[in-house]
Structure formats: C-alpha cells, structure tokens
Amino acid sequence: MTSPGKDAGKKDKLLFTPGPLTTSASVKEAMLRDLGSRDTAFIAAIRAIRNSLLGLAGLSREKGYECVLMQGSGTFGVESVIGSAVPPGGKLLVVINGAYGERILKIAGVLGIECEALRCNENRKTDPGEVAGRIGADESITTVAIVHCETTPGIINPVEETGSIVREAGKTYIVDAMSSFGAIELDLEAAEIDFLVSSANKCIEGVPGFSFVICRAGALDHCEGQARSLSLDLFAQWQGLETNGQFRFTPPTHTLLAFERALEELAEEGGVAGRAARYSRNYDTLVAGMREMGFVEYLARGDQGYIITSFRYPAHPAFDFTEFYTRLGEKDLVIYPSKVSDADCFRIGNIGRIQESDVRNLLKAIASVLEELGVENAG
Numbered sequence: 001m002t003s004p005g006k007d008a009g010k011k012d013k014l015l016f017t018p019g020p021l022t023t024s025a026s027v028k029e030a031m032l033r034d035l036g037s038r039d040t041a042f043i044a045a046i047r048a049i050r051n052s053l054l055g056l057a058g059l060s061r062e063k064g065y066e067c068v069l070m071q072g073s074g075t076f077g078v079e080s081v082i083g084s085a086v087p088p089g090g091k092l093l094v095v096i097n098g099a100y101g102e103r104i105l106k107i108a109g110v111l112g113i114e115c116e117a118l119r120c121n122e123n124r125k126t127d128p129g130e131v132a133g134r135i136g137a138d139e140s141i142t143t144v145a146i147v148h149c150e151t152t153p154g155i156i157n158p159v160e161e162t163g164s165i166v167r168e169a170g171k172t173y174i175v176d177a178m179s180s181f182g183a184i185e186l187d188l189e190a191a192e193i194d195f196l197v198s199s200a201n202k203c204i205e206g207v208p209g210f211s212f213v214i215c216r217a218g219a220l221d222h223c224e225g226q227a228r229s230l231s232l233d234l235f236a237q238w239q240g241l242e243t244n245g246q247f248r249f250t251p252p253t254h255t256l257l258a259f260e261r262a263l264e265e266l267a268e269e270g271g272v273a274g275r276a277a278r279y280s281r282n283y284d285t286l287v288a289g290m291r292e293m294g295f296v297e298y299l300a301r302g303d304q305g306y307i308i309t310s311f312r313y314p315a316h317p318a319f320d321f322t323e324f325y326t327r328l329g330e331k332d333l334v335i336y337p338s339k340v341s342d343a344d345c346f347r348i349g350n351i352g353r354i355q356e357s358d359v360r361n362l363l364k365a366i367a368s369v370l371e372e373l374g375v376e377n378a379g
C-alpha cells in the first residue's frame, strides 16, 4: 500500500473560477485506474464519450456530425480547429469582445493565417449586423470565429444570429463554446455551426486534459491535408479515432475515465437543462447577495450570463484585491481576478460542482472579509 500524499484527506478549496473547477469525488475516483491506450475497455470508453457528446448536443452521425477528441487544454482544441479548418490562402474574421477572442486572433497570427479582427465593446454582446457588414465588405474572408460565452466578463454572445449571417454568406463558422457547452442550450444546426470547441474541465465538470470538437462531417472533410501542425491536425485525429478507435499519440487516459463519469453525472442531473438550472440558482443567489453588500456588476443584466460574473472593485479606499483574495483563500474559497481591460474587477464563477449552499457560504465569507478590511459598503 503506498502512502497517501501529505495533503490527502485534507478538504480542497472550493473553486469559484472559470476552470479548472471543483469536481465531484466520484469523478476524481474514476481516475484510480491504469488502462493501456489499446485496452478494449478504454477504446470502448472513447467511443462512448464521442457518442455521448454528440447526444448532448442533440446530434448524431446520422445527422451528419462528428466528434473529435484532442489532447491538451481548451486552447489546443481551438488551435487545432483554426489550424485545420481555414483553407490555404483563406482569411479568418475573428469577432472579439474579450481575452478569448483575442487569443483566437493570436493563434491565427502565430500559424501565419491571414486574419482580421472585428473588435466590439468588452462590456457588450457582439453585434451580428457588424459581422454582416465586415463579411460583405471583404470577399476574401473564408472563415468566421466567435466565442459563445466570453468568459472574460461573462457575456453570452449571439452565436445563433451570427451563424445565420455566416451561413448565408457561405463562410465556415467556428464557435468557441468552452465555458458554455453542457450548461447553456445551443442548437448547432439552427446556429449553423461548422465547428464547436469545448473542453473537459468546464461545464461538464471533468478534470483538465483534453478538448473536444463537434463538427459537421462535410466541414471536417475539407480539413484533410490542411493542418499547420502535426499533433493538432483535426482531420488526422478524427481518422485515427475512426480507424482503430485510438488517439494518435498518448491519450490522457485518467482524464477520459473521469470525463466518462462526469457525463453520467450530467445526465443524472437532467442534462443541459438540469445543469443550467443549478448554475442559474448559483448565479441568482450570488448576485442578490453581492448587491446587498453594495457590489456592482461590470455588465448590464441583459448582457450577463449565469456562468461567471465580474464585479467592480469597491470604491472604498480600504479595499485591496490581493488582500481580499488571500483572505478568502484562507477560508478555502478561491475567486478569480478579471481580465477586462477598462475597469478594475474580479470574477466569481458559478460553474463546477458548486451548490447554492456553497454560494451562501462564499457570501458570508466575503461579508466577514470586508468587515476585517474595514470596508463598510462595497459600492
């Protein structure tokens, strides 16, 4: 019997972050196995996961969709799609209202893909009309990319309306649905999405280690031979999974076993609708409690999703974010700094294995830290 690590048995901190997130004990337990990458049980798990993901999206092979798993964090999945789906000599239009949209632009730049940014206000939803204008003004655009839930402040962008415009213009449509897939209903067919990317450790509540792409089979076929990378070649990865059921290179075996369990727990919770309901309750409780203390949200309610919320720093001179963050951490509660560029904010996530009671405990802890700091009102 090997001895447990020195922190084993200690309670982990609760993560109110954009990921990695708090996961259930049973998801973590599912990893306590060593399976070979060619093990038939493991190959069956891969197949089951790919089918479940299509099912979760309300899709199937018969409907003309495919699911590809890719090693690495969410960014690797995005990079594999950008690097594989934009044709040689093609041009990518990136619709940006936050750090994750900027990252897509950066990926395209590094890969030497011609690209253009449509920058929108960071505190507002992107405007489909502006996308139509850009596409109409530049015939050389072949591909459009957008982020569904821009996790920077927590905005939900109008990916359905944008999709109709992209489809009408005959362009390929890529959606980064990293922090929304599994918890926000999205009809890929209606939204005309060719490639949707998400990852193991966000709303499906698995552990980090791989990303996945749900795509139209026809759009995937066009990727053959186009990849700007060997390991992030989306088509080759799909081909590998189809021919022998395996990953081309070492798969994150433990992560996949955890993910299989996480998908079961998502189904037990009532699928996307059930998870959306819990996250929404977390969000409602959080915002009501924070407002009571005087905190002000960065976004207007209509632009704000229930995934993660940005709050402005209190104006009170005694407020110090590092101190605030550290003291909450000492109470085993982890919040997150913000990436919005035009205001001082921090973020609190509602996702992961977090219940309304956890949010209430967080609110109590925030109230007591404010008191310790001498901040009477957080407005």
Ligand SMILES: *Cc1c(COP(=O)(O)O)cnc(C)c1O
Residues within 6 Å of the ligand: 018, 019, 073, 074, 075, 076, 100, 147, 149, 150, 151, 176, 177, 178, 179, 199
């Ligand atoms: C988390 C996230 C990503 C991926 O980030 P990784 O650190 O690579 O997992 C990409 N886009 C959005 C919108 C995200 O929330």
